[in-house]
Amino acid sequence: MLRRSLPGGLKLLVRVERRPEVTPRYSIIVSLGMLLLAFLASGLIFQLLGFSALHIYRSFFTALLSPxxxxxxxxxxxxxxxxxxxxxxxxxxxxxxxxxxxxxxxxMIAATGVVVLHSAGYGTGQHLLLPTVIAASMVAGGAWGLVPVILKVRFGANEIITTLMLNYTAILLADFLVHGAWKDPAGYGFAQTVQFPSTARISIPGVSDAVAYLVLAMAVTVLTLLVFKFTVFGFESKIVGLNIYASRYAGVGISSILVRGVFISGALAGLAGLIVVSGLIGRLRPGASPGYGYHAIIASMLGGLYPPAVFFSSILFGMLVTGGDLLQASLQMPKSGVEIIMAMIFLATIVAEFVKRHRLTIVVRGRGVVA
Amino acid sequence: MTLESLSFVEAILTSAVSAGTIYLIASVGECVTERAGVINLGIEGIMAMGAVTSFIITLAYGHLAAILTAALVGAVFGLLHAFLSVSLRLNQIVVGLAITWLGLGLSAFMGTPEVARDLLKSLNPAVPEYLAELKQAPRLPEVRVELIAGVPIVGRALFSQNVLVYAGLASALLFWFILFRTRWGLSLRSVGENPALADTAGVNVFAVRYLAVIVGSALAGVAGAYLFIGYQPFWVENLTRSRGFIALSLVILSSWSPLRAIAASFLFGGVESLQFRIPLRGFGAETPQLIMMLPYVITIVTLVLISLASRGRIPAPAALGKPYSREE
Structure with a gap:
C-alpha cells in the first residue's frame, strides 16, 4: 500500500489487492496486452541500440505474411x-x-542412428523404416527425460540443473557423432550425416509437409487436452503439481506419475527432433536445432499450459524463429534480435500472471478509481 | 618427483585457479543471494552481459571501467530480478530463467560485430572501429606477487594471476566474514531461514532481499567480465556455456559457504582445464566433444554425491525460493 499527500490538499492512496476471481476473457485480454507491451519494450531496446524498430517490425510482418x-x-x-x-x-x-x-x-540422434544403419544395409526394410525412426526418436527423448526424473526422485538432485547439463551433453554427443563415426563419406568433408530417405519422413499423400506436420501437431494437442481432462493420469498429474505433500497422503504414487509424465514430455520432444532431422533439414548436422526446445519453454508458459493456447503461442514462436532468419538476410540485423523479443515475451508472460491475480485501486480524496 | 612432472602439476594448478575464478566470483555472489532466501537462476545471463560489457567497455575506456560497468549492469539485472521476485512475489525459478534469457539474447545481439562497432563508436569515437570487429580486447595483465610467487607448485598458481583472481579470493573471505561474523550477516541469514521471525525482530526483509539479489548479481556481472578479459578475451556467442548454472550447483556443493566455494570452484576449474590438457596428450584431439562434456557430467555426478553424502538432508536455507508476504 502507498499513501501520499498531493499538492492542494489531495490525498492519494494506491493499493494492490488480490482479485477474487479471474475470468477467462479477462485473462486473455491481459495476456494479449502484455504481449503487445513485450513487442514495444523490445522495440525500445532496438531503438536504443541504433536500429529503427518501426522498420524492423514492418519488414518482419510483411515478409512473414507472404504465402x-x-x-x-x-x-x-x-x-x-x-x-x-x-x-x-x-x-x-x-x-x-x-x-x-x-x-x-x-x-534426432536416435532417428539418425537408425537411418545410418539402414543406409549401411542393416536393420529394417523400407516399409518398416518410418515406424522404427518414430519409435527410436520417442524412446530416446523419453529416456533422456528419465535421467533427471530418476535423479530427482532417488537423490533429490535439482532438475533444473540436471536437465540443463543434459542439454549440453546431448548437443555435444550429436556433434561428436557427426564429426566422427556418422559423417557422410560422400559429404565432401562436411560434418553431416547421410540424407534421410523419403521413406523415413512423416508425410501425408497429396498435401505439403507443412500441412502434414500441422495435422500431426494438432492431433497431439487434442489428445493431450483429452488426457488432461478425462483420464485418471491427467487428474493425478495435476494433483501432484498442486500440492506434492497432500497427494502423497491421498495415496497417489508421486514417483510413478512423475516418471510417466516426464517420459511423455521427452518422447514428444524426441518426436519434434525427428521432424527436424527428417523434414526440416533432412539430415543431422551440428546446430541442427536453433533452440526449439528452449522456445517451447516460453511457448508452453505463454499458453498457460492449456494445450490449445500452447498450440497458438508455439506458432508465434515459429514466426519469430523464421523472422529471425529474415532479419539477418534482409536487414543485416543480428539474428539474436529475436531472442530479445522472446525474452521480453517471457518476462511479459510472468508479469501477466501477477496482473491477472491482482488489481490496483487508486483513490484520490475518497473518490475511488478501480483499474 | 621429477622436474618435468613438477611443472606439469604447477601448470594444472595454475589453470585450475584461472578457470576456477569464473565459478568462484559467481558462486560467492549466489551464496549471498541464496542465504537471504532468493535463488537467482539469472546469473547465467548476467554473466553473459558482464562479458559483453567488458568486451566493449575495455576497448572504449580500459579495464577498470569495464569491470565497474559489468558490476553495474549486473546490479541493474539484479534490481529487475528483485522487483519481480521480491516485490511482485513471482516464482523465482521462472523470473531467473527469463533474466537468463534476456541476458543471453541481449549479449549475443550486442556482441555481433555490427552492433559492437556502433556501440564502440558512440562510446568513444577516438578508438578505431575495426577493434570491435576483431571481437577481441586486451587481456588483464598478470600481477606477480614477488617473493611468494616463487614458492614451488602453489606459488605460481595463486600469486602470479591477474587482479580479478585476487579480488575473487578476497571477496570469498570478505563475504564469508560478513555472513558468519557480523550482525548484518546474521540478519541476512535469518531472512533466508525464517523471514516472518526476522520481520518480527525488526529486520526489513524486503530491503535485505533486494540488497542480497543486487550484490549477488553485481558479482555475477564481474564473473562475466573476468570470463572475458581475465580468461578468454575473444568474443563468441554463448561464451558462458552454462557456467552460471554450474556455479549454482557449486553453491550447493559448498553448502552455502563462500569459504568452501573456493575449494569447489578451483576443483571445477581443474575439470574445465582438463579439456585443454587431455587433447594435448593425444586423446580426443580430433573430436574433443566427449572431453567437453566433462564439466556437465561431473556437475550431475556431484549433485548425486552431495545427496548421498548428506543422506538427502541438504542444508539449504529453509525459506529458499519462497516469496515473503506479510499478509499470509
Missing part, C-alpha cells in the same frame, strides 16, 4: 508445438524440465 514464408512458419512451428505440448506434462506436475532441447537432440 511462401507462411508455409515455412508452419514447418518450423511443428517441432516447437510438439515440444511445448510435451512440456505441459512436466510443468503441470511442477517438474521444472528445462531439458526439451536435449531430449529433442536425443530424438
Amino acid at each position: 511462401i514464408m507462411l508455409e515455412e512458419v508452419f514447418r518450423r512451428s511443428a517441432p516447437i508445438i510438439l515440444a511445448s505440448i510435451g512440456l505441459c506434462y512436466s510443468y503441470r506436475m511442477g517438474f521444472w524440465n528445462i531439458g526439451a532441447e536435449g531430449q529433442l537432440y536425443m530424438g
Whole structure:
C-alpha cells in the first residue's frame, strides 16, 4: 500500500489487492496486452541500440505474411508445438524440465542412428523404416527425460540443473557423432550425416509437409487436452503439481506419475527432433536445432499450459524463429534480435500472471478509481 | 618427483585457479543471494552481459571501467530480478530463467560485430572501429606477487594471476566474514531461514532481499567480465556455456559457504582445464566433444554425491525460493 499527500490538499492512496476471481476473457485480454507491451519494450531496446524498430517490425510482418514464408512458419512451428505440448506434462506436475532441447537432440540422434544403419544395409526394410525412426526418436527423448526424473526422485538432485547439463551433453554427443563415426563419406568433408530417405519422413499423400506436420501437431494437442481432462493420469498429474505433500497422503504414487509424465514430455520432444532431422533439414548436422526446445519453454508458459493456447503461442514462436532468419538476410540485423523479443515475451508472460491475480485501486480524496 | 612432472602439476594448478575464478566470483555472489532466501537462476545471463560489457567497455575506456560497468549492469539485472521476485512475489525459478534469457539474447545481439562497432563508436569515437570487429580486447595483465610467487607448485598458481583472481579470493573471505561474523550477516541469514521471525525482530526483509539479489548479481556481472578479459578475451556467442548454472550447483556443493566455494570452484576449474590438457596428450584431439562434456557430467555426478553424502538432508536455507508476504 502507498499513501501520499498531493499538492492542494489531495490525498492519494494506491493499493494492490488480490482479485477474487479471474475470468477467462479477462485473462486473455491481459495476456494479449502484455504481449503487445513485450513487442514495444523490445522495440525500445532496438531503438536504443541504433536500429529503427518501426522498420524492423514492418519488414518482419510483411515478409512473414507472404504465402511462401507462411508455409515455412508452419514447418518450423511443428517441432516447437510438439515440444511445448510435451512440456505441459512436466510443468503441470511442477517438474521444472528445462531439458526439451536435449531430449529433442536425443530424438534426432536416435532417428539418425537408425537411418545410418539402414543406409549401411542393416536393420529394417523400407516399409518398416518410418515406424522404427518414430519409435527410436520417442524412446530416446523419453529416456533422456528419465535421467533427471530418476535423479530427482532417488537423490533429490535439482532438475533444473540436471536437465540443463543434459542439454549440453546431448548437443555435444550429436556433434561428436557427426564429426566422427556418422559423417557422410560422400559429404565432401562436411560434418553431416547421410540424407534421410523419403521413406523415413512423416508425410501425408497429396498435401505439403507443412500441412502434414500441422495435422500431426494438432492431433497431439487434442489428445493431450483429452488426457488432461478425462483420464485418471491427467487428474493425478495435476494433483501432484498442486500440492506434492497432500497427494502423497491421498495415496497417489508421486514417483510413478512423475516418471510417466516426464517420459511423455521427452518422447514428444524426441518426436519434434525427428521432424527436424527428417523434414526440416533432412539430415543431422551440428546446430541442427536453433533452440526449439528452449522456445517451447516460453511457448508452453505463454499458453498457460492449456494445450490449445500452447498450440497458438508455439506458432508465434515459429514466426519469430523464421523472422529471425529474415532479419539477418534482409536487414543485416543480428539474428539474436529475436531472442530479445522472446525474452521480453517471457518476462511479459510472468508479469501477466501477477496482473491477472491482482488489481490496483487508486483513490484520490475518497473518490475511488478501480483499474 | 621429477622436474618435468613438477611443472606439469604447477601448470594444472595454475589453470585450475584461472578457470576456477569464473565459478568462484559467481558462486560467492549466489551464496549471498541464496542465504537471504532468493535463488537467482539469472546469473547465467548476467554473466553473459558482464562479458559483453567488458568486451566493449575495455576497448572504449580500459579495464577498470569495464569491470565497474559489468558490476553495474549486473546490479541493474539484479534490481529487475528483485522487483519481480521480491516485490511482485513471482516464482523465482521462472523470473531467473527469463533474466537468463534476456541476458543471453541481449549479449549475443550486442556482441555481433555490427552492433559492437556502433556501440564502440558512440562510446568513444577516438578508438578505431575495426577493434570491435576483431571481437577481441586486451587481456588483464598478470600481477606477480614477488617473493611468494616463487614458492614451488602453489606459488605460481595463486600469486602470479591477474587482479580479478585476487579480488575473487578476497571477496570469498570478505563475504564469508560478513555472513558468519557480523550482525548484518546474521540478519541476512535469518531472512533466508525464517523471514516472518526476522520481520518480527525488526529486520526489513524486503530491503535485505533486494540488497542480497543486487550484490549477488553485481558479482555475477564481474564473473562475466573476468570470463572475458581475465580468461578468454575473444568474443563468441554463448561464451558462458552454462557456467552460471554450474556455479549454482557449486553453491550447493559448498553448502552455502563462500569459504568452501573456493575449494569447489578451483576443483571445477581443474575439470574445465582438463579439456585443454587431455587433447594435448593425444586423446580426443580430433573430436574433443566427449572431453567437453566433462564439466556437465561431473556437475550431475556431484549433485548425486552431495545427496548421498548428506543422506538427502541438504542444508539449504529453509525459506529458499519462497516469496515473503506479510499478509499470509
